Amino acid sequence: MKPVLILTLGLLAAPALAQSTDEEATRANALITPMLQELAPGYHGQVLAACVVAHATPEERSAMASAPGPSQEIGSIVTNVLARQETIGCVEATLKQ
Numbered sequence: 001m002k003p004v005l006i007l008t009l010g011l012l013a014a015p016a017l018a019q020s021t022d023e024e025a026t027r028a029n030a031l032i033t034p035m036l037q038e039l040a041p042g043y044h045g046q047v048l049a050a051c052v053v054a055h056a057t058p059e060e061r062s063a064m065a066s067a068p069g070p071s072q073e074i075g076s077i078v079t080n081v082l083a084r085q086e087t088i089g090c091v092e093a094t095l096k097q
Helices: 002-039 043-055 058-066 072-082 085-096
Strands: none
Touching: 002 043, 002 058, 002 072, 043 072, 043 085, 058 072, 072 085
């Protein structure tokens, strides 16, 4: 009986977790897009930001989403995520479209 209860609770919590993740991604994107558009104006900055948010770890995404504004810490997180091969691949694939 306990596994069924745990599974049921997990299924009920999933939409709330997905929504909070979406809201977190939106806040993170709103913070880093202007930062990245200083380096790559317009559409290219938006692509960089979207790929950074998409490939950040949950902890990195949470840090970006909860930051009150741009900072050296956020810049370091963005730099680290941008250096990842999967983030570079995301940028390249998106810009080829």
